[in-house]
Amino acid sequence: MSSVNQDKQPKKDTKFRGWLRTIDSLKVMKWVVYLFFFLFLVLPLVSVFLVSFTGQPVNLLGSLVNPDIMATNIERLSNASFEHYSLLLGGTYFSALQNSLALAIGVSILVILMCIPLAYAFARTTMPYKKTLAALCTIPLIVPTFISAAGFIIMFGRTGWVNTMYQSLGFDGVLIDAYSMTSIVLIQVFFFFPFALWPMVAAFKIADISLEEASNNMGAKNWSTMVFITFPLAIPGIISAALLIFTVSFSDFGTPIILAPDGLNLIVVEAYREISGFFNWAGASILTIVMVAVAAIFFWLQRYVTKNMDYGTLSGKPKGTKLNDSKIVTRSLLVFTILVLVLPMSAIFSVLLQSFATTWGTGLLPRGFTMDHYATVFTRSGDNILNSILLAGGALIISVIVATLVSYFVVRENTSKLDFMSSIPLIVPGIALGIAYIQTFNTAPLQLTGTAFLLIVAYAVRRMPYMIRSTMGTMMAIKSDIEEAAVNLGASKLVAIITVVGPLMLPGIAAGSILVFVTVIKETSITVLMAPSDWAPMSLMVFQNLLRGEVYTASAMAMLIIVLVIILQTAANKITKNSLY
Amino acid sequence: GGNGDEGNEGGGSVSVYSPETPEMTEELAQAFEEETGITVNVSYAGTNNLVNQMIAEMDNPQADVWYGGGGILPFESAIEHGFIEPYTPEAVSDWDVYENDIKVRHEDWMWTGVEVFVLGLVYNTELVDEDELPETWDDLLDERWENELQMPNPAASGTATLLVLSQLMEKGEDEGWEYFDQLYEQMNAMPDSGGAPSQATGTGEAEMGVGFDFMAYQMQERGETVDFHVPENTPILVNPVSLVENGPNPENGQKFIDFMLSEQGQEIKADWKHIPMDPNVESQSPLTLDELQDSAMDLDIDWVVDNYDDVRNQWRERYQ
Amino acid sequence: MGSVQVKNLVKKYDKAIALKGVDLDIKEGEFYALLGPSGCGKTTTMRCIAGFETPTSGEILIGDKVVNNVPANRRNCGMVFQSYALFPHYNVFENVAYSLTIRDLYSGSLGQRIKTFGRLMSKRLGKPTKEIEKKVQDALDYVELGHLADRGVNELSGGQQQRVALARALVMEPSVLLMDEPLSNLDKKLRNTMRTTIRKIQQDLKITTIFVTHDQEEAMSMADHVAVMRDGEIVQMATPTELYSNPKDPFVADFVGSSNIYKGQVLKKNEKGNTVVKITDEIVLESETHTDKSEVEVLVRPEGIEIIREASTPKTENVVEAKVKVSTYLGPTIRYDIELDGMDVMVEEEFQPNTALYKEGDIIKVHLPSERVLLI
Amino acid sequence: MGSVQVKNLVKKYDKAIALKGVDLDIKEGEFYALLGPSGCGKTTTMRCIAGFETPTSGEILIGDKVVNNVPANRRNCGMVFQSYALFPHYNVFENVAYSLTIRDLYSGSLGQRIKTFGRLMSKRLGKPTKEIEKKVQDALDYVELGHLADRGVNELSGGQQQRVALARALVMEPSVLLMDEPLSNLDKKLRNTMRTTIRKIQQDLKITTIFVTHDQEEAMSMADHVAVMRDGEIVQMATPTELYSNPKDPFVADFVGSSNIYKGQVLKKNEKGNTVVKITDEIVLESETHTDKSEVEVLVRPEGIEIIREASTPKTENVVEAKVKVSTYLGPTIRYDIELDGMDVMVEEEFQPNTALYKEGDIIKVHLPSERVLLI
Ligand SMILES: Nc1ncnc2c1ncn2[C@@H]1O[C@H](COP(=O)(O)OP(=O)(O)OP(=O)(O)O)[C@@H](O)[C@H]1O
C-alpha cells in the first residue's frame, strides 16, 4: 500500500519520488519476506554451517557490533578444521543415511497411497459423518510423537493390551513387535498421514468440475476420470504433500528414540545423539548439512517434476462444484476412513486410559483409576494453556502472511530459491535450529533470546513449510487471469493478492493452518530450549513431565491438548465456513 | 529464559539451570530465598538441553549456577567447552579429590559434588523375585534375563556409556567387548534416554533395567512396583554443581552453591531420596554411603573422560 | 437409436428456476439448433441431456430409452463445452485422443489395456495406435489445427482452444452430439468453414445434433430445425424458413432477425384480398397476411423496406415519407434508423459503391411492400 | 492522456512468435477494432498494452508516456478478458464494485480505508457506499443484469458471466478500454443492445477503446477505425468503409466480408474507361477499378452479384450463365453456391417471400456489375 501514501503527498523531491514510484507494494513485501528469511533463517543456518568447522557457537550478528565477540569468534574460526567431516567417512553414517532414506521414502509412498482415497472422500464426496471424521483425522497430528509412541507401546508392547488379548486368543508371541522398524513405519504412517491429507484435500477441492464432466462425457467411467483427470490435476498438490511427509518422516526422531529397536541407525537420530548426548555440535552440524543436502535434492526433484504443471484449473469462468454422492463410493470410503483411524484412535484411547490410571503395570488394564493427574494438570498449568494458544496464534499469523506471499512468488514469479529456503526448516532438527537461534540472537544488536517474540518467530519458521506446502498446491491451481483482472481494475499486486488470490487460496490456507497450529501447540524441541519461563506452553509441561517419568500426568496433559485443539478447530471451521471439507 | 531479574529488594537474583526434579529445586530455592533474600530463577529442562543452551549462550551467558546432570560426565565435557569456571565453596574447601574412592570434586574445583548417584538395576517386583537378582553385572548374561532387560543406548546416553566404560576398564578391551556382545543379545530394547529403561520396567515392558538409584525410588514413591538393586562392583558417582563462567550474578551464584552444600541444603536433598554428601545429614534413601562402600567400583574418572568418545564410537561400529 | 426426446423438463436451482418445462422431440440424425437469449436455459437443457445435471422433474429419452438414471459416460453424447473444458495436463493430440483411448481401455486383451492405461498416464509410456493417430490427425485437420498437435492446450489462443474442444467431441463419433456455442470465439471465415465441416460430419455420420448458438444466422443456415427458447421454455420449434416467415410471436420474430414491430388495428380487407392495418393515423398499411384478429402486431423486417430513389418507378400503396436519424455502415449493408411519423424504424439496404449514402436529417421515401408486412 | 501508440511490438513465446512487429497509433477517444483470424495475436497485443505480458521488444505509449515499465494497475486500462476472469469468491455486485472499492481503498481517511478493506474481505464486514451502490447498479442495468446483483458468479449462464465482465470494466471509467471479444457469447439482439451501450459510454466518456472481435460486422458497425491482423502483424488500418471498398489485399478483402476471389489477366481498357480482365476463356469481365498491373486479383462480393430473373431488363456486359450447386437459407438472405465455368462462386440475394428459390441443378444467369468488380 505504499503507493497510497505516495500519491497523497505533495509532489516534490522528484528524483526520489521517481525512484519510489518504481517500487510497488509487492516488491516491498518481497524485500520484507527476504529480510525475514535472511534474519531468521539464513543467518542461523549459516552459523550452523560455521559450527560444523568450529564445533563452538558462532555469533554473527554480535560480531558486527561487539569487538570482543568478534575477537572470540575469529579465534574460534581460526581453530576451524575439517576434522569433524571425517565423521562422514565412517560406515555408520552412510548406512544411517540409507536407512533414513528408505524409511522416509517408504513412509511417504504408503501415506500418499492411503491419503488419496481419504482426500477424495473429504474433498469430493458426500461421505457420511464427514465433519466428525475430519476432526478425527486431525487428531493424530496433535499427539506429541513421544505420546503416540508411548500409546503404541501400551498397545503392542510385550505386556500391551493388544498383545495380551492376542495371547489370550491362544496365539504365541506378539502381534507386532513394538520395538522394530515395522512399528516405526506404522506409527509414522498412521500419525503423520494428516500432514499429507489436508494439503491433498485442498488440492482436490480446487479442481475444475467441468473437466471431469468432459471426461465422463467422452465415455470414461468414474474411476477412469478419477485416475486420468482428477488425479493428475491434483498431482502438484500430491507431490507437495509427499515431500512434506518425506521430510517429516526423515527428520522425526521421537518415534525411533522411544521405540528404540535393535541396531537403530537413522541419520536424524545420529544427529540428535551427537548434539543431545555428547554436545558434539560439529558432528550434529555436519549431519544437519547432509540432511539439508538430501532435502535439497528432493526439492529439486519436486520442482523438476511439477515444473510444467501450472495448470491453472481455477479459471475466471467460474463453475459450481458438485460432490460425488454415489452410495457405493461414499460407503466404501467411509469404511476405509474408519479403518485408517482404528490404529491411531486406539493408541490415543490407550493414552486416555493411561491419563486416568493410578499406575499401569503388566495387567490388561491399569491398576486403578483416578482424576488426580487432571487435577495436577489444572492446578499446575492453567496459564500454560493460554500461553500455548497465544504462541501458536502468533506463529500462525506470521506463517499465513509469509506463506501466502512465498507461494505467490514461487508460483507466479518462479522464485524457487524462496521455496527451497523456506522449506529447509522441515529438515533441520528442531534442537539444531533452536541452538542456532540462541547463538544468533543472544547478544546485541538483536538480543531476542528469552523473549516470546523470538519463540513465536522460531515456531513460525519451523512450521511454515507446512503452510507453504499446502498453499503452494492451491496457488498453482489459480489461473492468473483472475489476478490480472484485479490488477487491471486498479488493485496493486499486493492488494490483488490480499483480496483475490488470498480468499481463493483459503482451502490451502485452512489446511496449512491446521498443520501449523497443531504442530506448534505440540512442539517441544525448540520450546524446551527457548521458552521463557513466564511463557511456558503446554507442550513444555508435557515434555517435562515425561522427563520426570510422570507419564500419567503427561498423558493427561496430552489429552488436554487434544481436546483444546478440537475445540479451537471447530470454532475456526465455523468462522471460515468449512472451506476445507 | 532465566535472565536474572535486576532490582529485587533483597540481594538481587540468581539464575539456576537444573535438570533435577523441579519440586526439589523449588524447595531449595525457597529455602535459599528465605535465608538470603536473593530471588532464585530456576530453569528446568533435560541435562542435554541445558548444556546446549549454555554453550549457545556462551557469548552472553544467562545462567549463574548449573546443578545436576546425572553424574559428572556432562560437567567434564563442559570443561572442554569452557562455559563453567572454578569455585571453591568455603564449607568443603578441605575435600580431597577422592573421598572414599569416589571422586567428589574436580581437581581445579570446576565442579563440586553435592550428592551421590549409584548405577544399578531397577526391577519390577511383580516380575522378579528377590532371590533371582543378579549378584554381579556378569550374572546379567544368564538366560533368565534373555530379552527381559533394557539399558540405555551408549551411543546416546551418558549413563550407559558409564556402564560400558566401567566394564571395559574392569575386564580389558577384548574381554569387555565380548561381554557386551552377549549383553546386547539380552536386551529387548535400548532406548536413547537414560530414564527410559526404568520407565519400561515399571510398565512391565522389561523385567529389569539399568538406571540410577533415585529413579527407582522416586517411581516407587509414586506407587509403581519397582525396586532398586545394587550389583557388586558398580560405578558410583557424585552429582555436581558448578558456577557458570561470566554469569550475570556471580556472587549470588557462589552463595547458592554454598547453600547447596550447607547442612540445610543437604537435608532437603536427603528428603528427596538423594544420598547426601554431608556425613552429618541422615540419608532417607534405603542406600547409605557406608553400605555402598563395598559395592563401589574403583573408577578412574580420568580414564573414563579420555576414552568417552572412543568407546561410544566403537559401540556404534559394533552394534549398528 | 440416436433420437432425443425431452418431456416436460424442469430444473430448479437454489436461487432460480432455469427450466420451466422444456419439451423437445428430435428425430435420429436431425440437426437441431437451440436459440434464445442469454440465460434462457440452453446450457442447462444440454447439461441435462448429457447427464451432468439431475432434472428436478421430467423425462429424457435417448433412442426410446429413458436415460434419467444412466450415468453420463454411458450416454454416448459428445459434448462441446461452452467453457471448452480442455484437459490442461494433456497436449492437443492427447486431448482429442482421449475418448478413443478410453474406449480402448475398456476393450481388448489385458496386455493391451495395461498399455493403454500407461498411455493415458503419460505419453512417454506408449505410442497411440495407428488407428487413433489417424482419426485424431483427421479431426485436427478438419478444424485446421493439424500443425499444433503437440502444443500444450494452455499455449493456444481462445479460438484455437475452442477448435480443440470441437475436434475432441467429433472424433468420438457420438450418437448424440451436443454443442454449446462451439463457434462463438471464431472469426466469420473460420466459422463458415467450421459450419460446413460440422454439417458435413453430421450428415456423413447421421449424428443427432443439438447445437446451441446465439447467432440466428448460424442457426438458420445449419439446422434442420430450430427451437427458440425463452425463460426456460421452448417458444417455437420449426424449420428455419418457417420460423423466419411465420414467427409465432413478436419475440420469435424479433429474435430470429432484427425487426420493426408495432401494434396495429385491422381495418378491413381490400379488393386485392390484402388486410389493411392502421398503425398511426398517418400510416395505414396493406399486408398479404390473413388474420382474424382485430388487434395485431405488425412486423416489417429492415431488409423488407425499400428506399425509393428518384430513378425508381413510383409505387403508391404503402409508401411513406421518413426522416433519417442515423446511418450505420455494416459492410455488405447499410442500416438507416429512420423516423416515420414519430415511430423508430430500422431499414437495411444493400451497399452499392456508387449509390449516395443518406445522411442524418435527409428526408426519404420508403416503400413497405405488402408481402413483407407480417401480421402476428 | 488516453492515446495509445504501439511501436514495433514483438512478443515471442517458447514455442511460437505471437507478435512480429505490431504498430498501432490510436488517438484519444477513438474506437479501434482489432480484427483477425483466430491465433493471429489479438489477445497478445491487448495483454501487452494492459501490462500483463512483457514485450520481447518494442514500445508501448499511453498518452505520450512510455509505459513498458509501468505496472498494470497504474495504466488505468479497463479490460474485458476473453476468459471473463471473474472473481469466483465475490458475487455479481462485488465483482463489478471491485475497481471502485479498490479506488476507495487508496484514498480517504485511515478509518474509511480500514472499512473499505473489511468490505473487500467479506461483504459481511461492511456495506458499500451509496455512490458505489449507484454506479454498480447502473452498470448492471446497462448490461441487463440488475436483477442478478446478489447471485454468485458461478450461478450464471455463460452470457451472463460475460456481461458481468463487461460491466466490471465499464464501471471503472478507464482512460483506455480494452475489450477481448466481450460479446462473443451473447445473442444478436443483446449484442446489438450492448454495442449501442458500449458505443454510447465510449462516446460520453471519450474513452480510447480497443475492441477485439471476430465478427467483422461488429467491427464495421462500432469502430472508427479497424486494424486487420494476420500472423502477428497488422495488415491494414483504415476506416470501415475504406476497408470494405478498398481492401489492401485479398486477405483483407476476404476477411472483412465473404468474397469471391480469382486470378485474372488485364487485357485492355475499353471505351467506357473500364478495365477488361480475363479470368477464364469464357469469362471476361469489366471493372471500374483502375490498375497498372497486368496480373490482378479479381474480387466480387456475393451480394454484388445479381441474379437475372425473367422480369429484369437484360444487361449484356458481364452477364454469365451458371449452375446452382447449393442453396442455403440465411434468414434475411439466401446464399447460392454456383458454378461458373468450372469456378466456385458465392452469390447472396435478399430473401423475398414470394420469389421462387432456385434448387440444385438450376441454370441461372448472373450479372457482375462492373462497379462491383474490384481489382487488387
Ligand atoms: N503461452 C503461450 N505459449 C506459446 N504460444 C502461445 C501462448 N499464448 C499464445 N500463444 C500463441 O500465440 C498466438 C497468438 O495468440 P493470441 O491469444 O494473441 O491469439 P488471438 O488473436 O487472440 O486468437 P483468438 O481469436 O483465437 O483468441 C497463437 O498462435 C497462440 O497459439
Ligand SMILES: Nc1ncnc2c1ncn2[C@@H]1O[C@H](COP(=O)(O)OP(=O)(O)OP(=O)(O)O)[C@@H](O)[C@H]1O
Ligand atoms: N448453479 C446455478 N445456480 C443458480 N442459477 C443458475 C445456475 N446455473 C445457471 N443458473 C441460471 O439458470 C439460467 C439458465 O442458465 P443457462 O446456463 O442454461 O443459460 P444459457 O441459455 O446457456 O445462457 P447463455 O447463452 O448466456 O450461456 C440463468 O438465468 C442462470 O442465471
Ligand SMILES: [Mg+2]
Ligand atoms: Mg450457456
Ligand SMILES: [Mg+2]
Ligand atoms: Mg484471443
